Amino acid sequence: SSGINAEYGGKGGGDDDQPSASALIILVSLLFGKFGTTLSKISIHQLYQEEIPRHERGMIAGVQVTMNTFFKTISMTVALYASTAENFIYLVWMSVVVETVI
Numbered sequence: 001s002s003g004i005n006a007e008y009g010g011k012g013g014g015d016d017d018q019p020s021a022s023a024l025i026i027l028v029s030l031l032f033g034k035f036g037t038t039l040s041k042i043s044i045h046q047l048y049q050e051e052i053p054r055h056e057r058g059m060i061a062g063v064q065v066t067m068n069t070f071f072k073t074i075s076m077t078v079a080l081y082a083s084t085a086e087n088f089i090y091l092v093w094m095s096v097v098v099e100t101v102i
Helices: 021-051 054-081 085-100
Strands: none
Touching: 021 054, 021 085, 054 085
């Protein structure tokens, strides 16, 4: 059979194709990482509301947005310069580490 899976060493387009263990590990870790990130964002937002006076919240939110934009720019720059097929697995693992650990 022909197709993209056969071209890269897969079995082809049959119904018995199973995802690899590493793909499942990456998927599960990203899902748990997103869940943890969502919970931490909710907690941080709640702490902001409780602890920071109303007149200072805008300044703190501005700093947070600036930091988020800075790190997003860094990640996109790394992805731009390491965008070859050989480096793709490194980008995936960096994403896993950032989402689950940091």
